[in-house]
Every structure is written in structure tokens, then in C-alpha cells.
Amino acid sequence: MEITLVQGDITEQQVDAVVNAANSSLMGGGGVDGAIHRRGGPEILEECRKLRASQYGKGLPTGQAVATTAGRLPARWVIHTVGPVHSRSEGRSELLASCYRESLRVADELGARSVAFPAISTGVYGWPMDDAARIALEAVRQADTRVEDLRFVLFDAAAYAVFEARL
Numbered sequence: 001m002e003i004t005l006v007q008g009d010i011t012e013q014q015v016d017a018v019v020n021a022a023n024s025s026l027m028g029g030g031g032v033d034g035a036i037h038r039r040g041g042p043e044i045l046e047e048c049r050k051l052r053a054s055q056y057g058k059g060l061p062t063g064q065a066v067a068t069t070a071g072r073l074p075a076r077w078v079i080h081t082v083g084p085v086h087s088r089s090e091g092r093s094e095l096l097a098s099c100y101r102e103s104l105r106v107a108d109e110l111g112a113r114s115v116a117f118p119a120i121s122t123g124v125y126g127w128p129m130d131d132a133a134r135i136a137l138e139a140v141r142q143a144d145t146r147v148e149d150l151r152f153v154l155f156d157a158a159a160y161a162v163f164e165a166r167l
């Protein structure tokens with residue numbers, strides 16, 4: 001597996017699967033989530049609603065992942081995962097690592113070979129970028145996956161620099 005870093009907007013990535021830093025409601029939100037739904041169109045939310053109704057009545061648990069269509073994005077699937085909120089004391093690092101592992105497990109189920117990740121939990125959920133980068137890189141390096149092209153798409157130069165230093 002090749003790990004690359006990209007500075008930019010995750011909704012522009014031409015990959016098999018884009019990972020969304022969703023919230024457990026799966027009903028959309030700000031940050032990456034807002035950008036994905038805006039750019040991908042209503043089809044994504046429609047599938048999220050169905051998932052809520054069929055499998056995740058109480059919401060998608062933190063650290064888990066589930067796939068939908070990517071709608072109009074230049075990708076085939078969106079893999080939604082729920083990162084932990086940094087300030088909550090709930091075995092947090094393990095849950096953040098789980099987001100990456102579970103997203104890759106879902107990617108393998110789909111047959112995705114290229115996957116783009118945002119820096120999960122580092123926005124509204126308040127995780128310090130350096131610690132998040134350490135956990136993310138460790139989790140994907142340890143993962144047993146058939147994904148060949150794994151990209152971290154960092155929104156700004158500061159986040160990119162932090163990931164670059166860690167890589």
C-alpha cells in the first residue's frame with residue numbers, strides 16, 4: 001500500500017472511496033460532512049436515511065463505518081465513519097484508530113483499491129492535529145487491507161505539514 005499526502009478538498013478526489021468524518025446521526029453536518037453532501041448531492045443523504053431506518057436506529061456508533069453511494073462526487077462510494085470527540089473520556093485513541101481500520105475493512109468489502117481520508121476528528125471534534133496524525137498513520141500502516149492507494153487529504157498547509165512530519 002502506498003500512502004500519500006494531498007493538500008486540498010476531499011470532495012475533488014478521484015478515488016474509489018472517500019471517507020466522511022460524519023456524526024452518528026448520518027444526517028449531515030459541517031466540515032467534511034457538509035462539503036461531501038453539498039457536492040455529492042441528495043442521493044447520499046437518501047441512502048443515509050435508509051441506513052438509519054434499517055440498521056442504525058440509534059445512529060452509527062463511534063469508531064464504526066458504513067458505505068453509501070458517492071452521488072455526484074468523482075468517487076464510487078462514500079464511507080461514513082464517526083470519530084470520537086476529543087474532550088470526552090471514552091477510550092478515545094482506540095476509537096480514532098478504529099475509524100481508520102473499520103473504514104479500510106468496509107473499503108475491502110466494496111473492493112475499493114484507492115481511498116481518500118480526511119483528518120478525522122480534527123475539526124469540530126477538537127482532536128489535536130499532531131496526535132491525530134500519529135494515530136491515523138499508525139492505524140493504516142498496521143491494517144491488513146487490499147487498498148493500494150491511500151491518501152490523506154489535508155485541508156490546509158498546517159495540517160499537511162503535521163502529517164508530513166509524522167510520515
Ligand code: ADP
Nearest residue numbers: 009010021031032035120121122123124125155
Ligand atoms: P470532525 O467532526 O471529525 O472533527 P470536521 O469535518 O469538522 O470533522 O473536520 C475534520 C478535518 O477535515 C479538519 O481538519 C478540517 O479542517 C478538515 N476539512 C474540512 N473540510 C474539508 C474538505 N472539504 N476536504 C478535506 N478536509 C476538510
